[in-house]
Amino acid sequence: MQTELSTTLGVEHAVFGFTPFPAVAAAITRAGGFGVLGAVRYTAPDELARDLDWMEAHTEGLPYGLDVVMPARKVEGVTxxxxxxxxxxxxxxxxxxxxxxxxxxxxxxxxxxGWRITGWMEEIARGQLDVAFDHPIKLLANALGSPPPDVVARAHDRGIRVAALAGSPRHARHHRDAGIDIVVAQGYEAGGHTGEIATMVLTPEVVAAVDPLPVLAAGGIGTGEQIAAGLALGAQGVWLGSLWLTTEEAExxxxxxxxxxxxxxxxxxxxxxxxxxxxxxxxxxxxxxxxxxxxxxxxxxxxxxxxxxxxxxxxxxxxxxxxxxxxxxxxxxxxxNSERSVQAVFDDLTRGFEKAVDRINRIAGRA
Amino acid sequence: MQTELSTTLGVEHAVFGFTPFPAVAAAITRAGGFGVLGAVRYTAPDELARDLDWMEAHTEGLPYGLDVVMPARKVEGVTxxxxxxxxxxxxxxxxxxxxxxxxxxxxxxxxxxGWRITGWMEEIARGQLDVAFDHPIKLLANALGSPPPDVVARAHDRGIRVAALAGSPRHARHHRDAGIDIVVAQGYEAGGHTGEIATMVLTPEVVAAVDPLPVLAAGGIGTGEQIAAGLALGAQGVWLGSLWLTTEEAExxxxxxxxxxxxxxxxxxxxxxxxxxxxxxxxxxxxxxxxxxxxxxxxxxxxxxxxxxxxxxxxxxxxxxxxxxxxxxxxxxxxxNSERSVQAVFDDLTRGFEKAVDRINRIAGRA
Known part of the structure; x- marks a missing residue:
């Protein structure tokens, strides 16, 4: 699956996989997708550095990204x-x-x-960013609101694209105004933080709101036919998180x-x-x-x-x-419903996508 | 858009339009879709008979249906x-x-x-059915649960297909076991009664649950690209309700x-x-x-x-x-966002669908 965005980023398939596990993220990238490592569970910067080193060694020069949680509102000087x-x-x-x-x-x-709230605090997120900017990441995603302007500028200076999650067209416009490059439209059915608007409605609403910025469809996507649906809705790619939790590489x-x-x-x-x-x-x-x-x-x-x-x-x-x-x-x-390797899951996605395209073409009388 | 179901029913497009207004339902059918008149607002059988006569006179022999609200659980002898x-x-x-x-x-x-609860009671629904079975309807839909076995049998005796709405795979299996012919998978984002599962997830779940029965995707569908998405998810058609409320023919x-x-x-x-x-x-x-x-x-x-x-x-x-x-x-x-004729809305749907198919084919490298 090739879109303008996937071509720009140099990936074979416009499939973005979010996961807290480096082995999963690396396997997604090796399978031809774009692996995004979630940083929220790292409290010590050196652990993140170690895992990003590992990612670099196991992705054959292919692109991957990092997802941090950086609240837009600062909580200054609070322990x-x-x-x-x-x-x-x-x-x-x-x-x-x-x-x-x-x-x-x-x-x-x-x-x-093991789980500390500190991973959600800006101080920790900034420590993670210092580590991240020392590594050849190609995408920096933020799960809560738009990242601060200086972070966007630092990323852009290094040729790193910045993505942010949005649950409504209003959020999405806010991201666009903050200089974000890619908006992830995360629907009601998604795992993690979500708004009330379902992916089927949210995706085209966000596409229209931030045009011509590229949008990824997230929420309710775990098969090739759901990928086809997300792309039919105008997204330039899909963002999958839940699906990887039951892969063999997940820990x-x-x-x-x-x-x-x-x-x-x-x-x-x-x-x-x-x-x-x-x-x-x-x-x-x-x-x-x-x-x-x-x-x-x-x-x-x-x-x-x-x-x-x-x-x-x-x-x-x-x-x-x-x-x-x-x-x-x-x-x-x-x-x-089964534990399989990331590669096997990814192969199912691409096969399912091709079958869904066949089906749509038959319905459209183009088969 | 042609699927096995639309071919069987003899409609040009696998687009089912639900509406309480006869003029809208007839216009949907004339535009090449399948108009379904909602009966819940009729309390007097002769008013329904009059409007079904009108439908017959304004649909050029093309197929249309009726949607009744018949609770599966009987409330006997209660006024x-x-x-x-x-x-x-x-x-x-x-x-x-x-x-x-x-x-x-x-x-x-x-x-x-004007609005009476009686429209929701079985006695009234049965009066509506007596009227409906005297008219050349091609589909009988039930919005609440599976219709009783004798109603399904009466419909089938007359060559009328029976559809029922489902908000979960469990509901859908219940409909299949009750002899229903078509399941409408109505997602969280839909207008009217809905469950918690969004259309993106519900549609393939229901398709898998009742295979090989045909499934219509409902909820979040109001553009041609959303139709393409619903069909990519395995539906044999789409069921649209909200979209017609702002058409010129709506009252x-x-x-x-x-x-x-x-x-x-x-x-x-x-x-x-x-x-x-x-x-x-x-x-x-x-x-x-x-x-x-x-x-x-x-x-x-x-x-x-x-x-x-x-x-x-x-x-x-x-x-x-x-x-x-x-x-x-x-x-x-x-x-x-604008008041237009049913025909203009329908034309947008079919044009939008074709554009979405173009887009998916480009992404799949088949353009």
């Missing part, structure tokens, strides 16, 4: 401890009660929560979570504030149910909710407590 | 008055308070509420409502129980906000909510009280 102190006691007790009801053990002695660190993903149907996700404080689609679990319950305390705003649940999530994942075990994932989870 | 008595006094007072806050006058003396009876639809963006709808008691996508208004408010009494189950708000809706529409004025409509309302 994690100060943010932590803003969490109401009632919410702490509620989190503890859910864990107790499900007999979740504490973390083993000496083990600390989910929980067999039970993989099993849940493989068994889940399209109705087994929920758009909930339980994870970060902003609506994000994820597996529906006893954990999301508890936070979304009408008789619960409700969720806190970002970043408080993420900080509140960070340790709990680490404990749930460490001990693989099945009813509470979840992850951000989109509605296409219903089609993720 | 409207008895149902009305089940509505809590607090909910009545809340409805009255919203109307008072917006200075909505009563209906003029002698005028009665909305409120210029202010038409103006609201023309001005609305894709984020100006909400999936709310305010209208019928089941989640239905509609324009977001002060009315839906009041029923969805955390500090309100909440909505009642179907059919109580519909009965509760029937008179209020008539008053709001009669007096065109702008902040409260709404209608079921999908997220594509953002693209409904």
């Amino acid at each position: 994690e401890a100060e943010v932590e102190a803003m969490i109401p006691e009632g919410h702490r007790r509620y989190a503890a009660r859910i864990l107790a009801e499900h007999d979740v053990p504490p973390l083993p002695e000496g083990e600390v929560s 989910l660190h929980s067999r039970r979570l993989t099993a849940k993903l493989l068994a889940a149907g399209p109705g087994d996700t929920v758009r909930s504030r339980a994870l970060t404080g902003k609506p994000a689609r994820q597996l529906r679990t006893a954990w999301t149910d508890a936070w979304d319950a009408a008789d619960g305390p409700g969720t806190l705003p970002m970043p408080l909710q993420g900080l509140l649940v960070a340790e709990a999530n680490s404990r749930i994942q460490r001990h693989e407590v099945e009813p509470l075990l979840g992850t951000p994932v989109g509605q296409i989870v219903g089609r993720m | 409207e008055a008895e149902v009305e008595a089940m509505i809590p006094e607090g909910h009545r007072r809340y409805a009255a308070r919203i109307l008072a806050e917006h200075d909505v006058p009563p209906l003029p003396e002698g005028e009665v509420s 909305l009876h409120s210029r202010r409502l038409t103006a609201k639809l023309l001005a609305a963006g894709p984020g100006d709808t909400v999936r709310s129980r305010a209208l019928t008691g089941k989640p239905a996508r509609q324009l977001r208004t002060a009315w839906t906000d009041a029923w969805d408010a955390a500090d309100g009494p909440g909505t009642l189950p179907m059919p109580l909510q519909g009965l509760l708000v029937a008179e209020a809706n008539s008053r709001i529409q009669r007096h065109e009280v702008e902040p409260l004025l709404g209608t079921p409509v999908g997220q594509i309302v953002g693209r409904m």
Whole structure:
């Protein structure tokens, strides 16, 4: 699949794969797509540097990118401890009660929560950027809002294109005005943070809003026919995240979570504030149910909710407590039914795309 | 656009248009699509008979269908008055308070509420069916669940195909088991009653669930490129409802409502129980906000909510009280920006479809 954008970026297929796992991102790039490594789980810049070195060594000179989380609004001079102190006691007790009801053990002695809210703070994101700009990345994506002007300028100075996610035409126009090069239109059905507008409607709305900027369709895309649909809607490429979670190269660190993903149907996700404080689609679990319950305390705003649940999530994942075990994932989870290599998944995408094109041509009387 | 289904039904394009207005349905059929008249607003069988006679006289022998609302669960021997008595006094007072806050006058003396819950009751639907089976309809669609076995049998005896709407693969399998011929997969972004799964994901899930039954994609489809997307997803046709509301042939009876639809963006709808008691996508208004408010009494189950708000809706529409004025409509309302004839809209759909096919072929390297 070749579009103006994929040609410009030098990739064989206009398929962008977002993943927190370097082995998956590299395999997507090697398969002819554009791998994008999610940086949010890195708190130490040297770990990110090590993984970006590894990516460089395993992508045969082909292009790949990095996705950071850099909130547009700055929170100046606030420490994690100060943010932590803003969490109401009632919410702490509620989190503890859910864990107790499900007999979740504490973390083993000496083990600390792996997931830190700090990955979402600008200071950390800037440290990641310093590392990223030392590596030959071709794309810098930002998951929350438009990146600050100096970051866009630094990227452009290095010939790096900048992408940002949008859930509405208004967001998309904001990105365009901020000098963004590529808008990822992320629909309601997507995993992670999403708005209310579904991909089928959002994609052409965003294309019209930022024309002539290239748009990637995201949300609900996990097969070749869904890629064909996204491209028919005017996108210059597609952005897939969920699909890679059940590939052999993914390192989910929980067999039970993989099993849940493989068994889940399209109705087994929920758009909930339980994870970060902003609506994000994820597996529906006893954990999301508890936070979304009408008789619960409700969720806190970002970043408080993420900080509140960070340790709990680490404990749930460490001990693989099945009813509470979840992850951000989109509605296409219903089609993720076997563990296969990234290459095998990618081959299915391109084959499925060709079949969908055959089908559309038959319907159009051009076969 | 020709699929196996459109060929079987004898229509030029695999585009099904649902509308409560006979003039719109007939124009869709004359334009080469398949017009489907919604029957829910008819309470008197002779009015439906008159409009079906009119349809027959204005469709040049081309095929069209009827959509009824026939709940699968029977409510035996209950009168409207008895149902009305089940509505809590607090909910009545809340409805009255919203109307008072917006200075909505009563209906003029002698005028009665046009919208009756009775259109949703089986007795009325059966009266409509007796009329429908006396007319040369080619399709009978049911908007709520599978129609009863005797209705399916009566339709099949007359060579009439039966369609039913589904919001999940499970619903769709239920329809297949009930002998339904065509499943309409109605996604989250659609106007009217919808589930949580978006069209991009729902369509292929339903196609896989009921294969080899034909599936129509519904929800988020209002342009030729969205039609191409729906067909790429494996549908044998598309089902469009919202798009016709702003055609010249539509009889909305409120210029202010038409103006609201023309001005609305894709984020100006909400999936709310305010209208019928089941989640239905509609324009977001002060009315839906009041029923969805955390500090309100909440909505009642179907059919109580519909009965509760029937008179209020008539008053709001009669007096065109702008902040409260709404209608079921999908997220594509953002693209409904001018009043045109059905034929002009249809021409845009077919032209847009051809352009989308051109585009996909270029991307696939087949141009």
